[in-house]
Structure formats: structure tokens, C-alpha cells
Amino acid sequence: MLSDKQRREVLDELEHYPTKQAACIEALKIVQKHDRWVSDEAIQEVADLIGMSAAELDSVATFFNLIFRRPVGRHVILLCDSASCWLMGCNKIRAQLVDRLGIDYGQTTDDNRFTLLPMACLGTCDRAPAMMIDEQLHQDLTAESLDKILKATE
Amino acid sequence: MEQPLTSNIDSKRGPLDLQGYEKAGGYAAARKVLTQMTPGEVTELVKKADLKGRGGAGFSAGLKWSFVPMGDDAPHPKYLVCNADEMEPGTFKDRVLMEGDPHQLIEAMIIVAYAIQAEVGFIFLRWAYKVSERRLRLAIQEARAAGYLGENIHDSGFSFDLNIHSSAGRYMCGEETGLLNALEGRRATPRAKPPFPQISGLWGKPTIVQNVETLCNVPHIINHGAEWFQGLGKTDESGTKLYGVSGRVKRPGCWELPMGTTIRELIEEHAGGMQDGHAFRGVLPGGASTDFLVEQHLDVPMDYGSIQKAGSRMGTGTMIVLDDQHCPVAMSVNLQVFFARESCGWCTPCRDGLPWIVQLLQSIEDGEGKASDLELLSMHTKYLGPGHTFCALAPGAMEPLQSALKYFKSDFERHVTEKKCPWN
Known part of the structure; x- marks a missing residue:
């Protein structure tokens, strides 16, 4: 579950771009800042928040080197x-x-x-x-x- | 010797704040442009100065801006994007400029935005550049507070705001259209050209993408003129260049020097020559995606035309020196592993070809290669070369490989005949 704080930060990011999708990488980074990685559940929740399909968001998430789709250490x-x-x-x-x-x-x-x-x-x-x-x-x-x-x- | 881009940079202190930058003459060029010049005059001046793109491709900056639709019918908003995704192996020059003098980049972007009449700017910044990000964010705040960014800048009627997009890391983001996709929140795959970004870029609007170093030249051209800029080079090419040397040299570093400084001067004088016990074998003059040059090319001036004539590319102008204690085949493995890993997978030659090349090279390095593998490799350099792919990643990857096969042929052959790496 995204925390209220994470949700707020993601919504703040949306302001900086003309489309919601443009903020998706930033949103994934916000999730990761708090949880250290991006779980399937987080993908689904961010996708809902941004209005992308979870599959498309996952394809973006897995593209970038610094978005972790598996748990990492401290x-x-x-x-x-x-x-x-x-x-x-x-x-x-x-x-x-x-x-x-x-x-x-x-x-x-x-x-x-x-x-x-x-x-x-x-x-x-x-x-x-x-x-x-x-x-x-x-x-x-x-x-x-x-x-x-x-x-x-x- | 004039060093306009780095004159404000002193590694012993932090970057100049807004006041310090203004005291050193900063933002005078932006004020001049906004109050005394038309957008067309700015573009013409930069075209005349012959400022070539410092990110790798070397395309005339002014010429690129002249393709942007202007006038009342032009689509809006237009965008100016600074490519600060410095990820070419061996390259560490834009970091110097952003950490050392962030206001210089901001001023440059105001001027270029005015020239193309862009309302919105993005600095597409490499995630790893945390210091650059902190300093740029601070400088943008200062510039906004002083009225250099935002609505109606200094009563000129021109408005421009600037944002930082911190990337999540991938070499492909440095490719112009891949970068635009990443900014839109997509996978950083390349787009078909045409349409070129100047016509249809970010969100389908006219967009100029320009490297950090290219941009940083612009305020100085405004202040001192096109002829001054042309006169800075040692050869017939304009300006200064941030050159870098890394590898087994005594004093690796980055220096702003006249365009056309020779490879020998860079390695022997500025970098202090090779480390003891290491002899020069070859050099990738402009980063990982440029052809090796060797001993016979040491006196070639590092400018776009001369390096191209010698069979390589200026690229980013930051060179990696290969020494005799390192195996050229092993270095080729290292380079191709990088390109294979960073390929976006969009087109077949790159996605399937690069891993195959890695496999072939690794088996040669391990002493399991056949003589026919060398021919196979050489064939690949053609099939992954220019004209077969959407973007320049695979052709760039083939440059160090085709030249390694040419200049270090006997090293490759020894691996096959001796069935081992002679360096191991």
C-alpha cells in the first residue's frame, strides 16, 4: 500500500508536467525512496493514480537501471x-x-x-x-x- | 589562453552564487538578448560562429535552431531540453560545467529559449549527478527570485521557466529522441526521423535538444561575437573544447583548451604522459563509441574535421587511453558488454547482434575462438553499422570494434592461435 505521504508526493509531481504519464518515473522513484524497491502492488497503485495500465508502467519501470523491481538491501x-x-x-x-x-x-x-x-x-x-x-x-x-x-x- | 566556459570555476570553492555570477559579468548576455536582439539575430549569430554540438554528433547548433517553426502560426508551447545525461563511458565534462558554474547553463538556456521562442525548458539530468542537481536547483531558485526565469523576464515580454528532470539511468536516454520518450514517461526507445524534434518533439511540439557544453558556449558568443569565437580555435574550427583524458596516464583530468589541440599535447602535456610501466597502445578519442586511433595519429588535432579524416570521431572529446598492460580484446569485451547491456532492444541488429558479439569476443578472449570468428565479427560491424538501425547506439558500438580489429589484428589472432589471452 502506498502511504498517504507517498501518494501526496506523487500527486505533487503531476503538477510539473503537461501529462500525468510524464511523472511516472518520478512516481516510481518516490515509491522507491520509501520502500527501497517497487513491488507489483505498488506498480498497480501508481498506475491507477496516474491513469496508465499496470503493464505499461511496468514496461517503463523495468527499462530504467535505477528502478528496482526486486527487493534490495539497505x-x-x-x-x-x-x-x-x-x-x-x-x-x-x-x-x-x-x-x-x-x-x-x-x-x-x-x-x-x-x-x-x-x-x-x-x-x-x-x-x-x-x-x-x-x-x-x-x-x-x-x-x-x-x-x-x-x-x-x- | 582564453577559457570562457571554465573561467568562473574554481574547484577549491563552491560555484558562484547569483550575485557572484553577475559580478563576473553573468546574465549580461541574457539581458542583451532579451532587450536588444531579435530571436532570428541570435540564431544567425550562433550559426555564423559555427558552434558545433559538443554532445557527440557535432551538428551546427544555430542551423538546428533555424529549423524550428517561428512566427504566429508556430505550434506552442515549444520546448528547450538540455541533454545532461552524460553517460558515454570516459566522459566527465558536463559534470564539471554543471557543478562548477550552474548559472552559466541557466543563462545559456534563457538565451536559446528566446532564440527559438520556447516557453518551457527541461534539464534532463543524469541520476548519478547528485551534486550537479543540488547546485542547479539552488541556482534555478536564485534565478527565478531575481526575475531571470518566469513570466515576463525583466519586462521583455518573454516568459520561460526551467525544470530539472532527474533520470533513472539508461545510456539510451542520451539519444535525442530516446530522451524525449523518457521525459514523456515512456521507455527510452528511439523515434523514427523525420519528423525531427525541431518540428515535432516533446509532446509533438517543436523541441530543441542540446548538450550542456554546447549551450554553455552561447552567452560568450553573445558577449564577444562570432569572429572572437572562431578565433579561439587552433585550427579552422571554432571555440574552445572541454577535453578529458582517462586511463593509465599520470594526471587524468578535464581541461578547457583551444579547439584543435592535438592528441599528443593532451596525453603528454596535460595528462602528464603514460604511467610508469605503461606504454601507449591506442586511444578512443571521444568516448566509448568512437574508433580507436593509434601511435600514427598522435599529432592529429582534436577537432571534428581532423578526427574524422583520421578515421574516428570527436564524440564528446573525452578520450580513453589503452596501454600495453591491457589486452585490446578484453577491452573490446568490456566495451561491447556495456553496449549490449544498454541497448534498448528496439531494433533487431542491436538487440540480437550485440549479445552475439559479446559471446564471440568472450570466447576469443578465453582462448576458445576460431579464425572464422574474426571474419564473423568483422561482418557484424557492417550489419550493425549506419543505415541498419533506428539510432546511433549500435553503429557507435561498432566503431571501437571495427578499429580494434584493424589496429590490433595480430592481438586478436594470437588469442586464436595460442588458445589463450597473452595478457593472462
């Missing part, structure tokens, strides 16, 4: 694996994440703390390798800095 690690980060050693960072967390791309730790996903270029190639955890960007990753970051992210 923190989502987005590791850049594009060319510059690859040249600068993102595979080593991935191996270390797999080793420390026991999960690989698309998986969530048993304690629900982290989900690990690959991500296209984060636009910080001069400070590669890079990753984002939730909304925080981490640059110039090394084995040492990665361990520190993980430790600090409860």
Missing part, C-alpha cells in the same frame, strides 16, 4: 565497470567486494545490508575506479579505502 553498491574504470582496476574492486560480502552482481547479503550491482560509467573517469553507495559517490578506490568505506556503511 545499501545498494553501484560499481562502475565501464572502460576507464576497467583500465584502472574495477575488476579487483569487484573481486574484493565478492570476497568481503560473499555476494556478486545482482545479489543481496543475508543480513540485507548490501546489494551489489554493476553500473555504467559514473562520469568521474579521472578518478577511477569509482562506485556509488546509495547516493554517495566514492572515487579513487583502493583495497584499503574500500574496506574503510564498507566498514563505515552500516
Whole structure:
């Protein structure tokens, strides 16, 4: 069920666009901000609110990298694996994440703390390798800095 | 050396606020345009300055605006969309401009909106650019409070408001018509052209989509004129360019330099040369979707014409350097995995071809490739090339592949004959 707050935020978004459908991605982001992912029920409710079919809204939801249609952990690690980060050693960072967390791309730790996903270029190639955890960007990753970051992210 | 786009940017402090920006001469161009110039004069001036699109395609900005229907019969509202969905691997220049001087982009959008008489603007912003988003939102608030955005801007009779649309991430959103679909709340698949967005874009209305860096040039052209702008380049092409270098160089970074600065100057002087223990093998001059250039091209000036003559594309002007410690086949796998993952699936060559290419390349990299696979790959570069797809994603993906097959042919062959990756 969408909370009243979520419903209000979605309705606010509709004001910014000439059609309701244009606000659908923003609406999905609002759902996700509160619930961390978008469930089937949420798709149906947002679709009703916006006047789209649930199937069409789902096709939009699944198109975008940052709309999660499956539950994710408390923190989502987005590791850049594009060319510059690859040249600068993102595979080593991935191996270390797999080793420390026991999960690989698309998986969530048993304690629900982290989900690990690959991500296209984060636009910080001069400070590669890079990753984002939730909304925080981490640059110039090394084995040492990665361990520190993980430790600090409860 | 003049650096108009970055002169207000100082990484040691935050961006200039409205007052600081005005003190540095900001919004003078917008005021001049709104009070002293006609829309047609603005477009003509930018056309004459020969400002080419900095997002990748290099199309003349002024010429594009001249296709927008004008006058009393023109459909309204018209839209101006800033493409700030910087997602081309290796590219980190628009971030510099938005984080460093958000008012410059806002002023530019007011001017361009006036030139095409657009009422509404959107900045289509990459979700990952959280700092840009915060700073732009603040700057838009300031500009609105000071009367630079909204109804009847500074008593000119012209009204324009600006919104930020923060995307949910997909490379396809950087494609002009895919971006428009995403803004309308649809899957970011490309649209058939014609009609071009200038005629029928966002919600079927005339729309101009322009990259951040392209837009940011406009206030300076208004302030200093077309001839000044043409004179900034080292070659016969206009302006400065935000160039970037990443990969195994000593000082990766992004610099505003005269158009036509050579690849060698960028890598050796500005980026400090290759890291110790790493030798230069090749470079993707304008991001992941441009052809590799190699040693023999180091003295080519980075401008649209020269790079094209050398067999590649200027793209975004931000280069990725391949060194001798990394396998060109493995890098090709990395690049094609990206393109296959980001393909929107709209047309068959891209949707089915790219995963096939990834499979072929991966088997070669793993030492399981056959000599005939190289021919198959080369065939794919034709079938996924220009003319076979709705948009430029697949043709762009083929650029680094066809040039890797050409310049690193012996590396590919060694994988097949030695049945392993020589770098592993």
C-alpha cells in the first residue's frame, strides 16, 4: 500500500508536467525512496493514480537501471565497470567486494545490508575506479579505502 | 589562453552564487538578448560562429535552431531540453560545467529559449549527478527570485521557466529522441526521423535538444561575437573544447583548451604522459563509441574535421587511453558488454547482434575462438553499422570494434592461435 505521504508526493509531481504519464518515473522513484524497491502492488497503485495500465508502467519501470523491481538491501553498491574504470582496476574492486560480502552482481547479503550491482560509467573517469553507495559517490578506490568505506556503511 | 566556459570555476570553492555570477559579468548576455536582439539575430549569430554540438554528433547548433517553426502560426508551447545525461563511458565534462558554474547553463538556456521562442525548458539530468542537481536547483531558485526565469523576464515580454528532470539511468536516454520518450514517461526507445524534434518533439511540439557544453558556449558568443569565437580555435574550427583524458596516464583530468589541440599535447602535456610501466597502445578519442586511433595519429588535432579524416570521431572529446598492460580484446569485451547491456532492444541488429558479439569476443578472449570468428565479427560491424538501425547506439558500438580489429589484428589472432589471452 502506498502511504498517504507517498501518494501526496506523487500527486505533487503531476503538477510539473503537461501529462500525468510524464511523472511516472518520478512516481516510481518516490515509491522507491520509501520502500527501497517497487513491488507489483505498488506498480498497480501508481498506475491507477496516474491513469496508465499496470503493464505499461511496468514496461517503463523495468527499462530504467535505477528502478528496482526486486527487493534490495539497505545499501545498494553501484560499481562502475565501464572502460576507464576497467583500465584502472574495477575488476579487483569487484573481486574484493565478492570476497568481503560473499555476494556478486545482482545479489543481496543475508543480513540485507548490501546489494551489489554493476553500473555504467559514473562520469568521474579521472578518478577511477569509482562506485556509488546509495547516493554517495566514492572515487579513487583502493583495497584499503574500500574496506574503510564498507566498514563505515552500516 | 582564453577559457570562457571554465573561467568562473574554481574547484577549491563552491560555484558562484547569483550575485557572484553577475559580478563576473553573468546574465549580461541574457539581458542583451532579451532587450536588444531579435530571436532570428541570435540564431544567425550562433550559426555564423559555427558552434558545433559538443554532445557527440557535432551538428551546427544555430542551423538546428533555424529549423524550428517561428512566427504566429508556430505550434506552442515549444520546448528547450538540455541533454545532461552524460553517460558515454570516459566522459566527465558536463559534470564539471554543471557543478562548477550552474548559472552559466541557466543563462545559456534563457538565451536559446528566446532564440527559438520556447516557453518551457527541461534539464534532463543524469541520476548519478547528485551534486550537479543540488547546485542547479539552488541556482534555478536564485534565478527565478531575481526575475531571470518566469513570466515576463525583466519586462521583455518573454516568459520561460526551467525544470530539472532527474533520470533513472539508461545510456539510451542520451539519444535525442530516446530522451524525449523518457521525459514523456515512456521507455527510452528511439523515434523514427523525420519528423525531427525541431518540428515535432516533446509532446509533438517543436523541441530543441542540446548538450550542456554546447549551450554553455552561447552567452560568450553573445558577449564577444562570432569572429572572437572562431578565433579561439587552433585550427579552422571554432571555440574552445572541454577535453578529458582517462586511463593509465599520470594526471587524468578535464581541461578547457583551444579547439584543435592535438592528441599528443593532451596525453603528454596535460595528462602528464603514460604511467610508469605503461606504454601507449591506442586511444578512443571521444568516448566509448568512437574508433580507436593509434601511435600514427598522435599529432592529429582534436577537432571534428581532423578526427574524422583520421578515421574516428570527436564524440564528446573525452578520450580513453589503452596501454600495453591491457589486452585490446578484453577491452573490446568490456566495451561491447556495456553496449549490449544498454541497448534498448528496439531494433533487431542491436538487440540480437550485440549479445552475439559479446559471446564471440568472450570466447576469443578465453582462448576458445576460431579464425572464422574474426571474419564473423568483422561482418557484424557492417550489419550493425549506419543505415541498419533506428539510432546511433549500435553503429557507435561498432566503431571501437571495427578499429580494434584493424589496429590490433595480430592481438586478436594470437588469442586464436595460442588458445589463450597473452595478457593472462
